[in-house]
Amino acid sequence: MKALITGITGFVGSHLAEHLLSQGIEVTGTIRSHSSLRHIRHLLPDMRLYECELMDPDAVERMMTEVRPDLIFHLAAQSYVPLSWESPAETLTNNIMGQIHLLEAIRKLDLTPKVLIACSSEEYGQVQEDEVPVTEMNPLRPISPYAVSKIAQDYLGYQYYKTYNLHIVRTRTFNHSGPRRGEQFVTSNFAKQIAEIEKGFKPPVLYVGNLDATRDFMDVRDVVRAYRMALDYCQPGEIYNIASGQGREVREVLQVLLGFSTVDITVEEDKTRLRPSDVKVLVGDYTKFYRQTGWTPEISFEQSLNDLLNYWRHELA
Numbered sequence: 258m259k260a261l262i263t264g265i266t267g268f269v270g271s272h273l274a275e276h277l278l279s280q281g282i283e284v285t286g287t288i289r290s291h292s293s294l295r296h297i298r299h300l301l302p303d304m305r306l307y308e309c310e311l312m313d314p315d316a317v318e319r320m321m322t323e324v325r326p327d328l329i330f331h332l333a334a335q336s337y338v339p340l341s342w343e344s345p346a347e348t349l350t351n352n353i354m355g356q357i358h359l360l361e362a363i364r365k366l367d368l369t370p371k372v373l374i375a376c377s378s379e380e381y382g383q384v385q386e387d388e389v390p391v392t393e394m395n396p397l398r399p400i401s402p403y404a405v406s407k408i409a410q411d412y413l414g415y416q417y418y419k420t421y422n423l424h425i426v427r428t429r430t431f432n433h434s435g436p437r438r439g440e441q442f443v444t445s446n447f448a449k450q451i452a453e454i455e456k457g458f459k460p461p462v463l464y465v466g467n468l469d470a471t472r473d474f475m476d477v478r479d480v481v482r483a484y485r486m487a488l489d490y491c492q493p494g495e496i497y498n499i500a501s502g503q504g505r506e507v508r509e510v511l512q513v514l515l516g517f518s519t520v521d522i523t524v525e526e527d528k529t530r531l532r533p534s535d536v537k538v539l540v541g542d543y544t545k546f547y548r549q550t551g552w553t554p555e556i557s558f559e560q561s562l563n564d565l566l567n568y569w570r571h572e573l574a
Contacts, residue, residue, distance in 0.1 A: 260325035261370075263311065263359065264333030269375070271296035273330055273481040278303050280485070285324050287311065287333065295435050303341070311355035314362070317548055318553050321362040328488055329372040331359060337441055338379065341403035352406035353413070360417045362427075370543045371424045371488040374414040378431040378473070378500070379404040390473075390542035393496050394427070400536065411496065418494040426491045428484065431500040431541040435477035435561050436568035444474070444510055444565060451518050452569035462523045463515075466530030468508040471538040473500045476556035476564075486550040499531070500541025501554045513562050 260277050264270045265286025274297060277284050284295070284304040294301070309320045311333055334352045335341065341348040356374070363370065381391050382398040399405045414425045438445035443466070450463045483499045491497055515522060546552060 258328065259283045259324070259326045260328040260330065261324055262330045262332060263355075264331075265306070266292045266294060266297055267332060267336075268296070268331075268439055269433070269477055269481060270332050271300075271437060272435070272477045273332070273484060274304060276478070276481045280501065282328070285326065287320070298478065311358055311362050312351065314358040317358040318362045318365065321359075321366055321368065325368060326370050329359070329363075329370045330375070330484055330488075331356060331372065331507065332450065334373045334375075334410075335403070336377075338401050338403045339437070339441075341401050341406070345402035349409070350403050350404045352391045352403075353409045356410050356413055360413065360423065362454070363423060364417070364421050369424065371493075372414075372426070373484055373488055374410055374425060375484070376411040376427050376429045376496070377404070377407040377532045378429050378498070378541060380408045380411060380429060381477070381539065382536060384536060384539055386538060388537050389501055390500070390540045391498070392542045393498055393545055395415055415494060415496075424493040426487050426493060427512060428487055428499050428546075429496060429541075430480055431473040431475065431498070431539065432485075433475045434476045434565055435482045435556075436559045436564050438477070438565060441506055444514075445569070447511055447514050448566045449569045449573075451514055451522065451566060452573050454522055455518060455520055455570070456573055458573070460525075461520060462525055463511075464525055464527040464530065465507075466527065467535055468511060469506060469537070470535055471504040471506050471540065473499045473503065473540045474505055474510070474558055474561070475499070475554050476561035482553050482555075483546070483550070486552050487546075490550045491546070497546040497549065498541045498543045499546055499552075500543040501558075502541060502543055503558075504540035505558065513559055514566055517563055517566050551560060
């Protein structure tokens with residue numbers, strides 16, 4: 258069994274590579290010329306890296322001709338929501354065209370892999386309070402260019418399934434955290450600031466944005482387990498929420514992390530951290546995915562945050 262992971266050097270990609278290798282699956286991952294290997298360096302003896310620019314259709318076709326994977330996990334994307342407001346055209350072009358080139362290569366080469374398209378809960382956008390928890394049938398009301406790009410990826414997956422009968426499963430994954438999370442994301446940003454304060458690298462003041470938003474947090478290691486199960490058990494052409502089903506205010510994330518800290522820390526709001534628009538509540542209903550796979554989250558919210566904080570303590574050592 259051969260798997261291809263696009264975006265293998267990223268947060269989710271590195272954890273997925275570990276998970277697949279533990280199952281005895283042969284793993285190949287796409288990288289770019291400037292990709293950092295810091296998250297996957299420990300895995301290099303056990304897997305293959307293939308330098309491929311997904312924006313280059315010829316390069317993608319050459320890669321697919323050589324690799325011919327049984328499983329494809331398409332994770333590569335510009336995934337930072339605030340950046341999508343600064344660079345909307347780049348976000349849309351990168352996320353949409355990279356996927357088109359991948360699907361076109363599968364079609365042209367007449368390959369038959371199972372493909373997972375990693376979509377996002379951000380697609381739901383402006384969720385009404387009486388629509389929580391959000392099911393797959395909820396209207397999509399995107400409020401960021403990133404969300405629009407993920408809707409396009411989502412529907413392209415459906416279109417290639419219907420038009421070309423490709424085995425494509427789409428997942429809308431809610432917030433996930435854990436070790437290696439990029440420091441620009443809220444849970445990791447808080448954890449890194451705490452680790453820096455503990456080590457005396459900065460004064461004991463932690464800066465925050467909107468603490469009132471409610472989100473559905475999971476651990477990345479539960480998410481990659483879900484992705485693998487999705488290709489084993491889910492129906493092609495269908496869309497599935499991957500979520501915990503439990504909403505927590507960002508304020509609770511902060512409180513839990515501060516509870517693990519060894520020093521006293523003052524919290525201050527930084528208005529530059531506030532988004533142009535923000536969803537108040539985003540909590541998912543994963544009943545459909547559970548019924549299809551039996552998957553449920555296993556790693557607690559507290560353990561996930563503690564592991565994230567310890568990751569930053571180690572990184573800053």
